[in-house]
Amino acid sequence: MFKKLVSSILMLSLMFCLNPFNEISAEQFVDVDNTAVSAEFSMSHVVSRDSFFKTLVETSKITKAGDTKLGRFYVRNNTRDGFELSIDSLKGGVLQPTGVSAAMEDGEIPIPYDIAITKEGDIGVGIEETYEISTGALASAQASKATLEGLYSGNGLPGVTILKIAGGGDYSSSASSSTDAKFELTVSIEDDVNVMEMAGTYTDVLTLTYRDW
Numbered sequence: 001m002f003k004k005l006v007s008s009i010l011m012l013s014l015m016f017c018l019n020p021f022n023e024i025s026a027e028q029f030v031d032v033d034n035t036a037v038s039a040e041f042s043m044s045h046v047v048s049r050d051s052f053f054k055t056l057v058e059t060s061k062i063t064k065a066g067d068t069k070l071g072r073f074y075v076r077n078n079t080r081d082g083f084e085l086s087i088d089s090l091k092g093g094v095l096q097p098t099g100v101s102a103a104m105e106d107g108e109i110p111i112p113y114d115i116a117i118t119k120e121g122d123i124g125v126g127i128e129e130t131y132e133i134s135t136g137a138l139a140s141a142q143a144s145k146a147t148l149e150g151l152y153s154g155n156g157l158p159g160v161t162i163l164k165i166a167g168g169g170d171y172s173s174s175a176s177s178s179t180d181a182k183f184e185l186t187v188s189i190e191d192d193v194n195v196m197e198m199a200g201t202y203t204d205v206l207t208l209t210y211r212d213w
Helices: 002-018 133-141 146-152
Strands: 051-057 066-079 084-087 094-097 116-122 127-129 160-165 179-189 206-212
Touching: 002 116, 002 206, 051 206, 066 084, 116 206, 133 160
Parallel strands: none
Antiparallel strands: 051 066, 066 179, 084 160, 084 206, 116 179, 127 160
16 A cells, blocks of 8 residues: 555656646536537747847957957847847047047058958848948948937947848848857958058947847
8 A cells, every 4th residue: 555655646746747837727517508618728839038249358459460359249139020230430440540649740540450250150040141341331330320320219220230130120021040149350450551560559449239129
């Protein structure tokens, strides 16, 4: 008798572990006569929103011509109406003479650069991607910034778009799979006249902006 009782307890415990969150209900109608009865089977499907953006700066110093990796950023999103990610250059795609060099008394000149972004991971189907950004594109975006700054509630962000839903977030398109990716952000400088070796103080600020629709 004791063995049977223990066995029954173990079976009930196993059933609970296998179905800990199942809601079990039952309805029973006996001797239904000249009337209608009904019972319901409820259904649900729940997927939590995953909308995540993170940056990690590795260096702010540009010491030589060529490629310099500034850092990494991460994006996750599983919403059908998608998201947008842009990059904006304060100085319009150049390292601008600033501080003691602002007056350019030693012949300093702006140093243009391009941006390259490398991706590792998955981008959702329906998301447009741009990973090569020229100094000209950054300059053009900066020139248009006064117009774009009012668009945070519309269909765009200031700067050059890196990732966006096809159709620009106007609900004419949708993403059909999730995004989960890591990116590396690199600036590239071509220095044919050896400006990087000459005296001067140069700065710029890149701003990444993420928006979930």
